[in-house]
Amino acid sequence: MFDHLLNEEELLLRNTVREFADQQLAPNAADYDESGEFPWDNFRGLAELGLFGLTIGEEFGGSGGTARQSAIVVEEIARGCAATSVIFVAHLSLCTRLIDLFGTEGQRQRFVPSLVAGEKVGAFALTEPGAGSDSSAISTTATKSNGGYLLDGTKMFITNANEADVFVIMATMDRSLRTRGINALVVERDTAGMTITKQHGKMGMRASSTAEIVFESSPVPEENRLGPEGQGFKQAMQSLNTSRIEVAAQALGIAQAAYEAAVSYAQQRKAFGQHIADFQGIQWMIVEMATNIEAARHLVYNAATLRDRGLPFVKEASMAKLFASRVAVESADKAVQIHGGTGYFAPTPAERYYRDAKVTEIYEGSSEVQRLIIARNILDTEDRK
Numbered sequence: 001m002f003d004h005l006l007n008e009e010e011l012l013l014r015n016t017v018r019e020f021a022d023q024q025l026a027p028n029a030a031d032y033d034e035s036g037e038f039p040w041d042n043f044r045g046l047a048e049l050g051l052f053g054l055t056i057g058e059e060f061g062g063s064g065g066t067a068r069q070s071a072i073v074v075e076e077i078a079r080g081c082a083a084t085s086v087i088f089v090a091h092l093s094l095c096t097r098l099i100d101l102f103g104t105e106g107q108r109q110r111f112v113p114s115l116v117a118g119e120k121v122g123a124f125a126l127t128e129p130g131a132g133s134d135s136s137a138i139s140t141t142a143t144k145s146n147g148g149y150l151l152d153g154t155k156m157f158i159t160n161a162n163e164a165d166v167f168v169i170m171a172t173m174d175r176s177l178r179t180r181g182i183n184a185l186v187v188e189r190d191t192a193g194m195t196i197t198k199q200h201g202k203m204g205m206r207a208s209s210t211a212e213i214v215f216e217s218s219p220v221p222e223e224n225r226l227g228p229e230g231q232g233f234k235q236a237m238q239s240l241n242t243s244r245i246e247v248a249a250q251a252l253g254i255a256q257a258a259y260e261a262a263v264s265y266a267q268q269r270k271a272f273g274q275h276i277a278d279f280q281g282i283q284w285m286i287v288e289m290a291t292n293i294e295a296a297r298h299l300v301y302n303a304a305t306l307r308d309r310g311l312p313f314v315k316e317a318s319m320a321k322l323f324a325s326r327v328a329v330e331s332a333d334k335a336v337q338i339h340g341g342t343g344y345f346a347p348t349p350a351e352r353y354y355r356d357a358k359v360t361e362i363y364e365g366s367s368e369v370q371r372l373i374i375a376r377n378i379l380d381t382e383d384r385k
């Protein structure tokens with residue numbers, strides 16, 4: 001339904017990932033959701049398709065590529081298995097890409113090829129118990145010591161941390177400097193004084209692990225800092241601006257999956273002697289889903305196109321995430337409703353979509369934070385402070 005707006009290369013990529021999602025991701029999504037196990041075969045499959053190299057420099061094993069291509073890939077992965085798409089975004093967009101963008105030649109050589117090959121798993125840690133939306137208030141400290149840093153503090157809600165080998169950790173040298181005191185440090189798994197504890201009881205996205213990381217005088221060499229001192233926050237925000245388009249694409253993929261499940265069920269299920277698809281009440285729900293998904297898709301690919309053309313895209317990326325995440329939640333809600341009682345039970349996918357969709361309104365900047373960003377861009381409020 002969007003094919004006329006994709007070029008040949010994009011269509012080929014979309015079809016390749018869709019085939020993988022239909023054959024590998026979707027059939028196993030319910031089982032992984034139930035077991036909560038990390039889907040290693042999905043992860044390896046994505047690596048084999050070369051998808052961890054997307055948007056990464058070719059000199060270190062990447063394939064380059066555009067924001068539109070990333071959005072296409074994330075949408076298709078999320079349509080098959082949303083949890084796998086979170087793993088993908090944390091690994092590629094938040095960890096590998098940050099190192100590739102801001103690392104020195106030596107740092108990129110050291111870390112990027114094994115992440116691109118999927119031999120190592122990546123994670124990105126900004127959030128803390130006391131600082132989520134207000135990420136400039138982080139209190140994990142990087143104290144200078146012996147030509148490097150000692151890390152102390154706690155990170156929470158860190159995707160992939162349970163399995164990750166390479167972490168990009170945001171830590172402050174001096175809290176009074178706020179954003180200008182923050183460094184991005186690449187930390188390896190076996191670092192001394194680092195404890196990782198998986199967080200249980202997650203509503204959705206259950207096959208992706210989410211963990212707390214505690215650092216107690218954990219040594220990190222200075223050569224593991226990305227860019228000059230005090231640039232970490234800027235680097236993280238720059239990176240999140242782009243990955244926000246991917247989270248919007250993830251929401252879109254969940255919405256699309258919920259819509260397809262709802263249409264299929266409505267065409268099969270009978271009540272009062274006819275298919276429920278013949279009832280206007282059901283038709284209106286499906287029409288609303290289809291229309292909102294189409295609108296969300298235009299917002300997502302508009303933001304990605306602006307990004308690819310080097311034009312301002314931050315407001316549009318936030319609009320895409322704000323809208324697509326709402327559409328995901330509402331579409332999943334309608335999919336459950338259309339499935340009736342069946343929709344309330346696993347393994348009907350509708351209840352999983354319902355649980356998976358919600359977090360797209362929370363992470364990578366909650367919907368309230370997206371509104372702040374959009375307002376700031378429209379009203380120029382930052383400049384008047």
Ligand SMILES: Cc1cc2nc3c(=O)[nH]c(=O)nc-3n(C[C@H](O)[C@H](O)[C@H](O)COP(=O)(O)OP(=O)(O)OC[C@H]3O[C@@H](n4cnc5c(N)ncnc54)[C@H](O)[C@@H]3O)c2cc1C
Pocket residue numbers: 090124125126127131132133134156157158159160205210359362363364365366367368369372
């Ligand atoms: C499954 C999952 C995976 C995650 N993965 C990662 C990861 O890999 N790495 C990482 O660093 N983080 C990760 N996060 C953390 C996520 O980014 C944060 O949860 C998110 O930024 C919100 O922060 P918070 O939870 O502290 O909520 P808070 O910031 O405490 O917000 C609470 C409520 O207040 C609202 N609010 C806050 N400020 C304002 C404001 N100025 N105006 C209006 N409303 C406001 C929020 O929108 C929200 O509704 C993950 C979270 C989840 C749930």
